[in-house]
Amino acid sequence: MTIGFWQSVSIIAVTALVTLLTRALPFLFFGGRRETPRVIVYLGRVLPPAIIAVLVVYCFKNMDFTHTPYGLCELVAAGVTAALHLWRRSTVLSIAGGTVCYMLLLRLF
Template identity: 45%
Template sequence: MTLTTGQALASIFVMAAVTFLTRALPFLLFGRGDSAPKIVLYLGRVLPPAVIAMLIVYCLKGVTFATLGGWLPSLIAGVAAVVLHLWKGNELISIFGATAIYMVLVQAVFA
């Protein structure tokens, strides 16, 4: 589908306005006080573990226990992610390392 010039300009304007508002909204709502509101501090403390927990549940929802290949690669990759994170303390290394281990196990070992 090809956009007309007007549609393209309208799309660019809407995207720019949304981007600007998402950057400016915290300053408009909370001002430039010394500390953030308590609800923002609470959400900053609680949301990251909650999101990680939801991602873990989502990633493991398709695990089957009928065969070793159905659950062992996920378990090994999950343990590898924890070990890599405790060892290096870097989220990207943990994610990429565990993903690589999982893909090797699924594609080559438990194929």
């Protein structure tokens, strides 16, 4: 610990409170009214697939195309995951298969 006890506590407290604030904001704005505005209902329907697509890109954001193995470990493991899922439609099998494949590839290259 390079800083004191209370300074540590206040940094953690601010982080916790602001994090809670970002989670509570939409509910503070729209949670109290009896009827949710139609535009919010619309966003609630179309946002999930959009955000999941953004998160998929987020997972690959640190892929390195400039050095060996040129992001091949990630791409091959992602391909294995997708193929397993299209084949058997078992979430756990697809995830376990993809992850084991990725860990093996990392150690090979």
